Amino acid sequence: MTETTDYTPPKVWSWNRNNGGRFAAINRPVAGPTHEKALPVGRHPLQLYSLATPNGVKVTVMLEELLAAGHSGAEYDAWPIRIDGEQFGSGFVAVNPNSKIPALMDRSGPEPIRVFESGAILLYLAEKFGAFLPTDSTRAECLSWLFWQMGSAPFLGGGFGHFYAYAPAKIEYAIDRYAMEVKRQLDVLDRRLAESPYLAGPDYTIADIAVWPWYGALAKGQAYDAGEFLGVADYKNLQRWTDQIGQRPAVKRGRIVNRLSGDPAKQLHERHDASDFETRTQDKISPEGG
Numbered sequence: 655m656t657e658t659t660d661y662t663p664p665k666v667w668s669w670n671r672n673n674g675g676r677f678a679a680i681n682r683p684v685a686g687p688t689h690e691k692a693l694p695v696g697r698h699p700l701q702l703y704s705l706a707t708p709n710g711v712k713v714t715v716m717l718e719e720l721l722a723a724g725h726s727g728a729e730y731d732a733w734p735i736r737i738d739g740e741q742f743g744s745g746f747v748a749v750n751p752n753s754k755i756p757a758l759m760d761r762s763g764p765e766p767i768r769v770f771e772s773g774a775i776l777l778y779l780a781e782k783f784g785a786f787l788p789t790d791s792t793r794a795e796c797l798s799w800l801f802w803q804m805g806s807a808p809f810l811g812g813g814f815g816h817f818y819a820y821a822p823a824k825i826e827y828a829i830d831r832y833a834m835e836v837k838r839q840l841d842v843l844d845r846r847l848a849e850s851p852y853l854a855g856p857d858y859t860i861a862d863i864a865v866w867p868w869y870g871a872l873a874k875g876q877a878y879d880a881g882e883f884l885g886v887a888d889y890k891n892l893q894r895w896t897d898q899i900g901q902r903p904a905v906k907r908g909r910i911v912n913r914l915s916g917d918p919a920k921q922l923h924e925r926h927d928a929s930d931f932e933t934r935t936q937d938k939i940s941p942e943g944g
Contacts, residue, residue, distance in 0.1 A: 680739050685751065691743030695761075696731025696926055703735045703746055704756035706913035708807070708867035708877075709772040713756045714925070715908030716776050716786070716863050721928070722904040725783045727762065732925040734912045773804045776860040786860045796854035799846075799861035807868050809835045810877075819878040833884065836872075840889050843869055847891035851898075862899060867909070870896040907931055 669683050695701055700717070704710035720728035735741055741753045750757035750770035758775050760767040760782075769778045777800070780787035788796050814832035817825055843865070846853060853861040868877075873889060873896045875881025887893070899905055910931075913921045922930060 680737070680742075685747075685753065686742075687744040687747040688739065688742040689744065691740070691745055693743075693745035693749065694731075694733050695759075696733075698729045698731050698926075699760060699762035700728065700730035701759040701761065702730050702732045702756060702912075703749060703758075704732060704912050705735055705737060706909065706911060707737075707755065708811070708871065709754075710756045710912055711867040711909050712772045712864050713758065713775050713779075714911040715867070715905050716779055716860065718904035718908040718911075719863065719902070720779065720783050720785055723785055725785060728779070728783060729927075730925070732911050734914055734923055736914070771804075773800055773864060776800065776864055780860050786858070786863065788854060788857065788859060792855040792857070792859075796859045796861045799853040800864050802842075803861070803864045803868065806839050810839065810868060810872065814880070815878045818880055818883070837884060840869070840872070840884070840886065840892060843895075844889040844892045847895045852895070858899070858902075862895075866896065866899045866905070870899060 693701075693703060702713060702717070704713060706714070714732060717728050717730050717732075735746055735755050735757075737755065740746065741750075741755065746757065747753055749759055749768045752770060754770070756770075756772055756775060758769045758778075760769065760778075769775045777787070777797075787793065809832060814829070814836045817828040817832060821828070843853075850856070852858050853865060869892065871877040872880070872884070873886050873892050875886060881887070910920050910922045911925045912923065914923060915921075924930070
């Protein structure tokens with residue numbers, strides 16, 4: 655292993671605003687809003703404030719799957735929240751005090767209900783509509799994989815992804831440590847999918863909806879440009895599952911909602927009606943915020 659300069663932590667940590675890295679300008683060690691900004695509210699009971707990161711895609715896929723299954727009450731407005739500081743606006747912080755996307759407001763009842771954290775939103779919607787959450791003995795398996803994803807993804811994103819793709823310097827120890835853990839996670843999934851069509855068993859559930867945006871993207875080399883580095887093609891069962899889910903029409907729709915970058919043909923900045931997928935009008939809001 656390459657030698658690195660020794661670092662001795664100070665007795666009391668202090669914030670260095672210029673510590674480098676892609677998100678150094680917006681990261682901070684305190685919570686709460688930085689500015690006043692109200693959130694828009696559309697005509698549907700469900701109001702989603704999000705971005706097409708893996709955590710955001712989970713929820714838009716879930717909503718599109720519910721609509722495809724005939725749950726008309728799952729109609730929603732999806733508003734983009736850019737993680738360049740918009741997540742610290744007063745309106746968004748009121749919906750999610752943790753200032754992370756996605757966040758959901760359910761206005762279908764007498765009092766609005768806020769739901770934050772992507773796994774909590776999936777579970778809330780599954781219970782609300784009675785869909786994609788087993789009621790038989792596989793329910794425990796489904797919830798186990800749902801919470802597996804919530805606990806594992808930070809090692810992939812904040813761990814491997816940060817040090818491999820975003821950190822201002824390549825640190826061999828950090829990349830090796832997190833690459834080993836991500837490889838282990840891929841093996842966990844591949845072994846499970848060797849014995850079951852889906853993560854919870856024979857049926858597609860919120861467990862698959864939660865895991866696919868993170869590990870499906872990784873399996874196809876679409877995350878951190880690390881596919882070859884991690885040898886993702888070797889995980890044949892994971893590849894099969896990834897392809898199978900990726901062909902679902904609701905998944906194809908959900909993955910482009912609130913997407914503001916990449917191929918313009920795969921972006922739908924705001925979503926207010928099913929017809930938006932056909933018209934793809936981009937004059938409502940631009941990627942730069944105009």
